[in-house]
Amino acid sequence: MTSRRVATVLAVALLLTGAGCIGFITGEEALTYSAERATVADSALGDGATGYTETTVEQRTLEPDGEELGIGNRSIVVENWIAQYEKQDDFIDETVGVFAVVSTHEVDVIGQPANPVANMSEDEILDQITGQYETPYGTLSNAERTDTLQATMLGQGTDVAVFTTTTQFSGREVEVNIYVTMVKHGDDYVIAIGGHPTQLPDERDNIVDLIENVEHDDEE
Template sequence: MARKLLAGALVAVLVLTSGCLGFILGDTLSYSANKATVGDNALSEASYDKANEKQLNTERSFEVAGESRDVEVTHWVTQYEKSVGISGVAEGTVATFTVLSSPRFELAGESVNPLARYNNRQLVQKFVSGYGNVKNIQETDTRNVTMLGSETEVSTFTGTAQSNGASVEVNIHVTKVEHGDDIVVAMAVHPKQLDESENVSRLIEGVEHEGE
């Protein structure tokens, strides 16, 4: 039962869907992102495996300068998981790492993709708090890590994830960089009692982005 509760909480926190992205990004312009992944060496060192990879398409109508436009945007989401045993808690998937690439662009001189202006706290609020099953999110730490050749600030937050009536204390790590024509967001979630900070940093440093 504990295994199911923990796995359910982690999946509920970080499984991104086209509906969720549509809600977060709102009205956007029609562009396609290049895929972002994590290199094999970093995955091996951190003991993570690819869980899924998907292209997400969102369609929206929006107004700029008094004109309404219909737009389609393509994003890439790649998720990785770590499976270990934790005494008294669970044995199975206990940590997730997700990379999102989303196109950045302007319309009539205005930045259209709101991810470009979100800071780390806002990213957590949009991607995690919006699920409703994660409460009491507080920032606890920041550190600098290099992702895709740029030094970026990684923020760590704590929160309480709810799953099937049970509570799991989790750590959430998040950062982003603008690379090429895309915005690349990296986010990790794991139980607070499992120290994955170094592995998360390895994965962030190992992020690769097509079309560099």
């Protein structure tokens, strides 16, 4: 082996060791990615603003299939955050709107992007989020895209996909609009998803306000 080849091998080994990847490369340990928390600013919540209140903010751990990500049988752990909000109408004692923010870290294995969220359409994101997290949205498998809105989230202009479907909402079957958008912010992907019955069209403005008031701990 030439001296140049030896130097290259040593440089790569030092790089992997410094990045904490040796255990992952040898299969001895999982490679862990932790997202920073994303929430809605307090100023956008409550009766003086959108009327939404925070219900839960928690970290969720996922273990994607390495084979599906193209990295063999190596183990990956992705620690995501999900913050959920609801709007309650006390007069009719029902939930009239829901909103959630999910942050997931960019997964980059030896220079190869591996987080499936990066290349997902809004339709796929909708299926992914409602499939992984227990939310008030119910089954949305027949959601049809009906509109696209423009909003600014975390300082970036973004398309907000609007879907319409019939689902279980507040204990009965109703037609709802669902809103989905995502931006890359720092090392994380931040996803916002909200919904309300179509009989309450004014909630659209509140959903957009929530999207535009998302905060993320990872400052670029």
